[in-house]
Amino acid sequence: MSDIRHSLLRRDALSAAKEVLYHLDIYFSSQLQSTALPIVDKATIELVEDFIFHVPKDRGVQLKRMSSLQELQLLEIMCSYFQEQSKDAVRQLIFSALFSPQGNKADDSRMAMLGKLVSMAVAVCRVPILECAASWLQRTHALYCVRLAKVLVDDYCSLVPGSLQTLQHIYTASPRFCCQFITAVTALYDFSSEDLIPSPGLLEMVVTWVVDDPRLTLITFLNMPISASLPLGSLGVTPLLGLVRWCVKAPLAKRAKESAPTADTESFYSKLHLGVLQILLMLQVHLTEKNLFGRLELLQFEHVVQLVEELNPLNASREIELSLNRLAQVLQVSLSAGALLCTREDLRSLCSRLPHNNLLQLVMSGPVQQPPHSPFQPGFYPHIHTPPLGYPPRPSPPAHNTHPSHPAPQFLPGMSFPYRPIR
């Protein structure tokens, strides 16, 4: 490795980076032939950090930095490389060797480069890169994913006017990436501050995606092997939580930000809400198909708790009414769709701090009968006889991570739920 390093030191920044890329290609190709699952060793990582990301290290050697132009050239080279590399495995390996966060100070330039690369891939429609990026988003910690999303949103939604169209097209180019992107974006824009409210353009794009094809949001989930476990702190499998948050919190946020055009965005949020409900309904089918109903909590309860806590009950007005209505609907549908696994007891304690809302009250009481397969019928709510909820009290939180590998399915599709009344 050191001889490579020596030869690289003599080159200029760009050609050194190219050389490293070439080296990686050869290295991993040969590795793949020998072992099924090659690991990226430390020396390689260092090589990448030194000669591609130009992280200054106190080794006394002043490394040459690339100019923006050279960087662009490098990006172009990478684009072409990933495009032309036919082996998916090599591609993935190299991508992760290049861009997996290492938790050191190289991460900043790594993320910058990644942002540019993905942004460029979006512009010139490099599907392989987008696929790689989708995988990257799946396995990387949410913090980094959010950063990448931020770069893309900045680039396409705010910096370059009129380029939103380009970003919109990734739906056709790489639905997987699109799904991950939605997840990241909804995680990023969590309405916690004024800066973190999605811009109308972004909102429109996401709503369009969701409404046009609700299935899009479930692509990651559907493609995911059942046994696969999510790395700690990564994004959710579906953007459902984020989308729910958007719908529920949007009315309240608008109130804070009075200047926002209300009518348009309001209709978008309504559409989005509808979309979310449809996704949840669709989810029931897929969960059942995958034999995961009641085992996989796609809408984790503690996240819902968090969301409820974020709602500011002081805003007792028309806006909170709307958001509570949405929350109630989502809760009801996700409960019934099996996306949310909790008892009505839990729900009641959760919602006790919220202002009174009729719909929410109904949801907490629960429907008398809910045929699991039939589509959702909002008109049918006999609230006198509320059967007892069939779920046991919630297990302790650490157990949630084991959901995918839950041993015995308690509830099978087709079985009616025994409800019990709420007291």
Place this chain on the structure above:
Amino acid sequence: MSALFDGAPLTAMQSSQPLQTSISPQELALEIKAFISGVDQAQGRKLSMRDHARCAVRLLRTVPACRGAALEHLRGVYDEYVLTFLQDLEGESNGGIGSGGTLGLEDVIQEIHGVLSEFIRLNPKAWAPLVSTWAVELLGQLSSKHAGRRGAPHSSSLNELLQLWMSCSATRSLMESYSQCLAAMLAWCPDACVDALLDTSVQHSPHFDWVVAHIGSSFPGTIISRVLACGLKDFCAHGYQGSAASLEIPSQQGSLALTSMEKTCRIPKIGSVVGILGHLASRHSDSIKKELLRMFQESLSPAQPSAGAVVRDNSPQLRRATVPFLLQLAALSPTLLGAVSAELVEFLRPPVLLQLQDQFQALQREELDNMVGLTVHLISHSPAGGPRVLRFLVDSATPASVIMSGPVAAPQEGVREACDRLLQLLLLHLHKLVYNRPDGEDVYPVSSSSSFSSPPRIIPFLEELRGHVGELCAETLRLERKRHLWLHQLLCLLSVYGGPSVATEALCRLLTLARSPEELALASQLHAPLSTCLPGLLPAVVVRCVAQIHTQSLGSKDLGQLLNNLASVIHGSEDEAKGAGGAAAQSSMAAQVGAAISSHLHDFCPLLLNGNPAVSQAAARLLSCSQLSRAASPAQLLVISRAAVAHFFLALRRRSEVSAGKDAGGEEVSYSIRLLSRLAAFSPLTQKAVLQQLVEGALHRGNADLFGDQRENPDGDLFSQSLTPDLGASLLDINCKFGTTVNFSGSVWSVFHAGVIGRGLKTPHSLPQCDPDQITQNVQILLAVAVHCCGSSGGGTGNGAGTGGTRYQFPEEPAPISAEAAKVIAMALVENVCPDVANGELVWPPEEHARTTVERDIHIRRCFEQNPVIFHLLRVVAAGRPALCYCSVVLRGLLATLLAHWESSREPMTLDSPWHLQASCLLVSCMGEGQLLPPVLSNMHEIIPHLTPFEVRLLLLAVWEYMRGNSPMPQKFSFSADKGLFYRDFSRDGDLSRYLAPLYSVLHKNIDQLGHLCWRFQLS
């Protein structure tokens, strides 16, 4: 052409939307490749600069990831454009034709600018930081890179630089973009962008100044306050200690040089701050001033951010650093100093001073010294507001009076001491500056050539005070405790600094305003140090005074004071000289002043006749104690003497008007007498003029009443005419009736002398008579003056009158009356008394011929009647033998009328017509005195009162006869050297006896009464 340029970005903007959709990802990829390689991918040819740039712009619009690269590439485009632009300029200056290379890029630049400004407009938050960083860096690079070119002006000429770069459309568009960004960014992160600006400014120091200047004038409010805030923070962080000390020395060399030096080495930011504010000062000095003052005030007010201002961190440390920071700023930039200094003093009210003192008590002694030094330096260099500062300092430093000391005495005392110290140091500093000024360029060759155009260093503080010399003088003259010492010192410095003009003004003011000897002493104290370095000062002062007199810029009070002071100064010299030489300086000053004044005497003489008594008296005093200059021209001398004589009569009149008991007028008269005698003694010319004027004046109708005028006042005539009914008497009427009326013998005129025939006598006009004592005194004075003036002439002995206790003191032994002088009086008398010159010869005609001259004789007699003083003058003439000869016409006329009178008189005794008797006696005795008559004849005046009119006529006839027989000729007199007088030898005139016959017969007839007098008429 321009339409094309203007249109290009527009179409690009319009087509932006379709552009997005129309370009497929594949095309974009090609575009990126083309951009990277610079080769058109489709056609395989190399892209031109222009196409390459367009490609970059397209990528900028479409591929966000290319942003950095595109902007970087555009740098090159801008650079290329500027290069071509400058080459064109150089080509033009060489006379050649520019290559026109900029034209190709012009529209690209426009397009870039259009795109960027569109971006910024659409999303300022995202783009403004990006573009501003890029633009400011690029501007910095461009301006330093091309600074050395031939086409570019030198970096010191900011305006030219600004003009050049703003005429280059590349830099202009960059500048516009940058302004746009700043306008957006100032709303949310003002500190950051000003910091960036300052940093860039420091990096590309002098070449970048035009950017800062331009930006500053676009956003004056924010930039000023931000720049100051940044500067203060920086100063607080690392400047401060000892910075003042390092400043002190170089700042004396000139603050401009310092500024550039500071910039490079010590505190970089304060240099930029000063530079920026300096640029802005020309147009926004008001806001800068406000901002600085606000900073100052905020630094004093305890941590409460003012409501309107941006909330800034108001830490005590920062506040404590504010005042030193402001001082430092002011020291670095004269413009800032000028902006603040004038107003700052207004804020220094007692509470503020206390706060300041509290603040500075915490400082170390060394630091404090530095600050005081800096302050002194600043004061001496502040171009405006100097008088206010001075007033403030002096006011604060003056010890409070006993009454003022209250409960706050202790801190007040501290403040006072500080101010006192400051003032002392200021004076010391000024002293150094003034006396160490280089005389020529060779002393500080480097600094003076670089920073100052005029060889003598300018000290702005003194420069400004030049205009306030008058106030300073007035203030100084108040003689308030310490105050006047400081101010006097300052005046001295100011005079040395300002050269003769200021020095003369100061002295002139002092001389004008001083009201007591102590105050006047200030003038000489001021003169003493100045005399060494300013030669010819006192003459200049006098010239200035004279100029003031001519322009009548002084009030009469001041004028009188000035003259008195001048006189006192001269006088002092005489006293000093007598008192065995006191202060040499003072006497030298007096001598110089005396000399200077004597050459300007004629300028002072109009003042003798000034309407204000005080002025004229002062003028008389001044003139009487100053020497006449030998250089004076006759015309000037005549003017002086005329004025002096006129003043003499004026003084007499005033004296008689003033109540008798007071001595007020007397003093003036004494000055006048001294002046006249000085004049007379000066030269024959002046003597003659003076005497002539004196006689004329004495006989002048206006003055006649002083000397017992009997005649009707001409004014009274008019007065009576208006009051009394017109009698209808008209000479014309009378003449028309001439034939019908009795033909009187003699002239018809005579009729009117006594009144209109048929109406009785004219009512005698009784005037309010002056006090006879007064008149006598006046006559005495006049005679004394005349006699004195007749003294030996031309000697110029100059032993003028000393001012003793007696009023009109003359030299104890008046010199004998000189013949020449007496002749002058005689001639003047004749001219004034005798109306025509017919029959005016010296030789006496037969008595009968007197009839031909009745008219004239009557006139002469009336003159004598009205002016008793003539007799006295005649006596003076008589004393100066043989001058009386020239009066023979007058004597003859008088004698003729007397003869006529006595002939017609039917009174039993001569005593019944007292005037004629007296006149006869006086005439005869006077002629005897003048040796026109031998003593035997002249003695007859002793018996005349005892005779009858007829006898008197006989005697007078005898006199006439004698005169006819022995004509009064000057040749008959001979000079006796031992007595210094002329004498006539009557023995040569032949027999007297035939003239004595009537005398003897009269004696015989009245022997009973006149026996005891017979011996008087014995011929020896």
